[in-house]
Each structure stands twice: as C-alpha cells, then as structure tokens.
Amino acid sequence: MEEKKYKVGYTTGVFDLFHVGHLNLLEKCKAQCEKLIVAVCTDEYSHESGKQPIISYKDRARIVGALKCVDEVVPMKYTDKLEQWKEHKFDVLFSGDDWKGSERYKRTEEDFKKIGVDIVYFPYTKSISTTMIKENLKEN
Numbered sequence: 001m002e003e004k005k006y007k008v009g010y011t012t013g014v015f016d017l018f019h020v021g022h023l024n025l026l027e028k029c030k031a032q033c034e035k036l037i038v039a040v041c042t043d044e045y046s047h048e049s050g051k052q053p054i055i056s057y058k059d060r061a062r063i064v065g066a067l068k069c070v071d072e073v074v075p076m077k078y079t080d081k082l083e084q085w086k087e088h089k090f091d092v093l094f095s096g097d098d099w100k101g102s103e104r105y106k107r108t109e110e111d112f113k114k115i116g117v118d119i120v121y122f123p124y125t126k127s128i129s130t131t132m133i134k135e136n137l138k139e140n
C-alpha cells in the first residue's frame with residue numbers, strides 16, 4: 001500500500017445536513033493520512049458559536065463515523081485548536097479554505113508552527129453548504 005504523507009490527520013466541523021461538500025473535504029483529508037479523526041461540534045458548542053444544527057450531535061456523529069474515509073469521531077468542545085491537539089496529538093490539521101486568513105486560523109498557524117503540526121487547506125466546494133440548503137428549503 002502506498003505510504004500516506006501523514007500518520008494522524010484531524011479536521012473539525014458541524015457537518016449538519018451532510019452534503020457532498022463535506023464528503024469532498026473528508027475524502028481529501030483521508031487521501032493524505034493513515035488515520036483520520038473528525039471532531040464534530042457538539043450541540044452546545046454549535047449553539048455557543050451561533051449555529052443551530054437541525055440534526056442532533058448524536059446523529060451527525062453517527063453519519064460522519066459511518067463513512068469509509070473516517071476512522072474516528074470525537075466531540076469538539078473547545079475553540080482552541082491547541083487544546084484539541086493536546087487531547088488527540090495529530091500530525092496535521094485539515095480545513096476547508098473558507099477558514100484561511102481568519103483570526104482563529106492565523107493564531108492556530110502560529111501555535112502549530114511551534115509544535116511542528118502542519119495545517120493543510122483544501123478548496124471549499126462552492127456549489128453547496130448547509131446554509132445554502134437551509135435557504136433553499138425556506139424558498140421552496
């Protein structure tokens with residue numbers, strides 16, 4: 001089997017109303033690491049950050065965990081990525097490039113440089129998002 005660039009990869013998200021943009025991201029993550037850990041935002045965390053998921057944490061976590069490209073699902077409880085790293089000790093953090101340049105990720109890039117953890121951004125799938133699905137449902 002071809003060797004992957006990273007041993008343990010990590011990515012996060014709400015993954016509400018699971019769609020192909022989520023799948024594209026997770027497949028690209030798994031193509032670069034042997035073990036992919038996905039931290040799914042809990043309902044409490046989502047509410048605190050201003051999002052109201054339609055699907056419960058329990059079901060979102062089950063759906064993400066059932067995918068061939070995902071090895072482990074954990075609950076995401078902290079905003080601080082360094083705190084998350086302390087718990088899961090991943091070699092790389094993956095994210096959609098909608099986060100690139102944000103204050104949160106600029107800080108994370110500085111923190112991770114010090115501990116030698118890479119951050120890899122993948123192109124956001126522009127044709128779909130959870131917000132778009134919700135807007136569509138409102139209109140139809």
Ligand code: CTP
Nearest residue numbers: 013014015021025095096124125128129130131
């Ligand atoms: N993502 C992506 N392409 C999309 C939607 C999401 O690459 N079309 C990526 C995000 O960049 C993030 C992960 O999938 O790394 C989880 O995103 P999440 O916020 O759960 O999904 P969105 O559909 O972007 O949700 P919302 O519209 O509520 O922001």
